Amino acid sequence: MTRKQSPWSQRLLRYTTAGFGVLCLLFSGSSSFATDLDMLQLPLASPNLCLACHTQESPSPGDAELNPFGIDFLENGRVWDSNLAQLNSDGDSCLNGVEVGDSDGDGQADGNVEEQSGNPGVVDNCGSADLVDEKTWDALKAMFDGN
Numbered sequence: 001m002t003r004k005q006s007p008w009s010q011r012l013l014r015y016t017t018a019g020f021g022v023l024c025l026l027f028s029g030s031s032s033f034a035t036d037l038d039m040l041q042l043p044l045a046s047p048n049l050c051l052a053c054h055t056q057e058s059p060s061p062g063d064a065e066l067n068p069f070g071i072d073f074l075e076n077g078r079v080w081d082s083n084l085a086q087l088n089s090d091g092d093s094c095l096n097g098v099e100v101g102d103s104d105g106d107g108q109a110d111g112n113v114e115e116q117s118g119n120p121g122v123v124d125n126c127g128s129a130d131l132v133d134e135k136t137w138d139a140l141k142a143m144f145d146g147n
């Protein structure tokens with residue numbers, strides 16, 4: 001019995017190292033884990049859920065292609081903020097913030113908004129009413145100019 005380090009402490013060290021390795025594997029291998037956390041960044045996730053960032057409804061490791069908003073989200077450091085809210089990732093008529101239901105990107109849903117009004121990664125009409133046409137706008141302007 002000349003060993004200074006007991007077999008017990010060596011075994012403990014080995015188990016701890018192995019355990020840490022398994023943990024890292026779990027975290028790096030499970031993209032759905034990351035997706036769930038990413039989704040929590042948005043104040044409202046319904047009804048688009050995974051489709052807000054991905055091109056498929058149920059992304060899986062190795063099959064999780066990102067849509068334009070997903071790419072911008074990734075490039076923004078996987079953070080939802082005012083910078084991302086002011087972008088129009090999919091190039092339709094609505095800013096990301098409007099589509100997600102958090103116009104200023106402060107992480108709080110806009111008042112009375114309970115669902116995403118559009119998909120920030122897909123060209124859609126994002127629930128907005130038709131824009132006031134030019135004729136109506138001229139009529140409105142004339143009313144104010146008259147006063």
Ligand SMILES: [Ca+2]
Pocket residue numbers: 088089090091092093094095096099119120
């Ligand atoms: Ca948009």
Ligand SMILES: [Ca+2]
Pocket residue numbers: 090092094099118119120121122123124125126
């Ligand atoms: Ca959209």
